[in-house]
Amino acid sequence: MRLNIALAACVLCVCGCAQQSRKTVERPPETQAFIEWVSDHAVAIENLETTAPTTDLEPLRETLGAAHLVGLGESRHDTREQLLLKGLLVRYLIEDLGFRALILEESFPHAESLNRYVTSGEGDLRGLMNQLAGWYLWDTEEMLELIQWIRQFNQDLEPGQQVRIFGVDITAPAPGVRDVLRSFKSAGVEIRLDEPALGLDLQRGDFWPSTWERYGALPDERRRELAANYEELIELVKENRQQLIVLSSVEKYERTLMLATNGKVGNDFFSSGGLETGGAIREHGMAQMTLSILDKEIPGENAILWAHNLHVAKSSFRMPGLLEGVLNPMGVELSAELGDAYITIGGTFGTGSYPPDLPPGERLFESVSEAVMDGALAEVGAPFFLVNLREVEQNSAASRWLHQEREWKAQDSNALLVPIESFDLVYFVEEISRSQPSPLALQRSQAPGEK
The missing domain is CATH 3.40.1660.10 (EreA-like (biosynthetic domain))
Structure with a gap:
């Protein structure tokens, strides 16, 4: 009107x-x-x-x-x-x-729980909302009603027709990086990298400004070490592509590579040392995540x-x-x-x-x-x-x-x-x-x- x-x-x-x-x-x-x-x-x-x-x-x-x-x-x-x-x-x-997709300013690995809920009904929605990386933004009655509506909309649809939910933010990558490490272990691939080597001890909690402060206290040598370790992690995922696919599927391999990349961008963001530089890294990372979702997760869908x-x-x-x-x-x-x-x-x-x-x-x-x-x-x-x-x-x-x-x-x-x-x-x-x-x-x- x-x-x-x-x-x-x-x-x-x-x-x-x-x-x-x-x-x-x-x-x-x-x-x-x-x-x-x-x-x-x-x-x-x-x-x-x-x-x-x-x-x-x-x-x-x-x-x-x-x-x-x-x-x-x-x-x-x-x-x-x-x-x-x-x-x-x-x-x-x-x-x-x-x-057929809702992409949120939320961590990719955290948002996967919402996707499972709206596509299959898995989980208690109130609990899931409170465990999001940005729970202090998303866990509201207004957002809960919208997610419930999407679940109801999906109930009578075939999987290929359902609305899916994704996250693109890079400020809480730790759960995804842990998934990458578990994928190597399940595939029987031994690597030298572990959680401390990838700075996951610094990324505890969901409030990214706190992680930013912990990274801010690191010496330059430690920052360079973390950056090199994430480069190595991504190369290891690519080198072991066939073994990871045999263990699961091409789709799950692509997810593993995306999570490793997300971890690297998150580490780059926290290591940047300045809001302007960090902001540019975050924006580029979210743009690339969005384009990857459009291309690989929901090709042909809006x-x-x-x-x-x-x-x-x-x-x-x-x-x-x-x-x-x-x-x-x-x-x-x-x-x-x-x-x-x-x-x-x-x-x-x-x-x-x-x-x-x-x-x-x-x-x-x-x-x-x-x-x-x-x-x-x-x-x-x-x-x-x-x-x-x-x-x-x-x-x-x-x-x-x-x-x-x-x-x-x-x-x-x-x-x-x-x-x-x-x-x-x-x-x-x-x-x-x-x-x-x-x-x-x-x-x-x-x-x-x-x-």
Whole structure:
């Protein structure tokens, strides 16, 4: 359903109309043109609940249906409304457009437990969510409902038609590296490498910033030793390809090689010593994992990539005061490889608050300037909507606004990026609240030593 700001204006009081008129006059012309363009082209969303119909998204069928990979972003990992809106998009892409994979910003080996659950029903979902590497992000009631929906969707489908779940993050590779070592042992292949030789003692726990700190205390000689050991591990997997295939299958051999590679990239990330260098390693690693999944795990199928805005974006961004220089998210590499078949959807919001009794603690999100993407979209005056930036007329005032570098909310900071170069579509939620951590997540977050 298309929005029209004029309809909303009709119900405003005289004072409100006068104020709206004053704001219109004071706005820069390009800002005014952009807000008016969004008001005329936005697709309104009536209901975000898990049981809500997806019919509101039908105007996006042509754009989304042409994608091989849809990158679903979010400005924060922990907002209820953004999770629900993304869940609505996931259901539409799966149920109406035939997408058959959900790729998460989560460790590849950890996400395999979710894949087994949605394809076979194996395991207790609440327990599985709490054992993810990013449990403090994923273990919420909103995400649990979405995973349950995927399981229900899969129940009557043949294995080749089911939706599968994968992870692409490289920040918790230890379980996968242990699987590689077990594969050698099962195949009767003796190697000199063991867990300490691969730094798995440093990678204890799931909170990667803690692992980063432990690596930071290592001397350069130890870092070089770890790097050489991971190179050796990958070569050993390749050299023993035939024995590993005889033991299992070609598919399981490919998984073993992927896990070894994931371990190497994770080690490179932790050993990098700088956020900018480490960030580049992580983004490249996640992009390569995504492309490998598309090519080897789900050839011919379309997939959804669920991650933060600053991972899925198709152009570089800056975060002055937090990070130096320009950073390239994995979306840049994915766009270069997939071209127009990679479509990105960025997330924005207006205002909101978090209570003090839930992590990360009390937060107040106030309205921001109309020069900021979030602030401009807030002026449309609708609670939930999406807008297709591909529809903007070239060289128009609205297009010029979108081609300028804009601030964009990102966790507890702001990023600077060019909207139309970064995202094909943008969604907006007027007011956000904290997503609901599961009882297990709340219990774990309050335990000593947990993050």
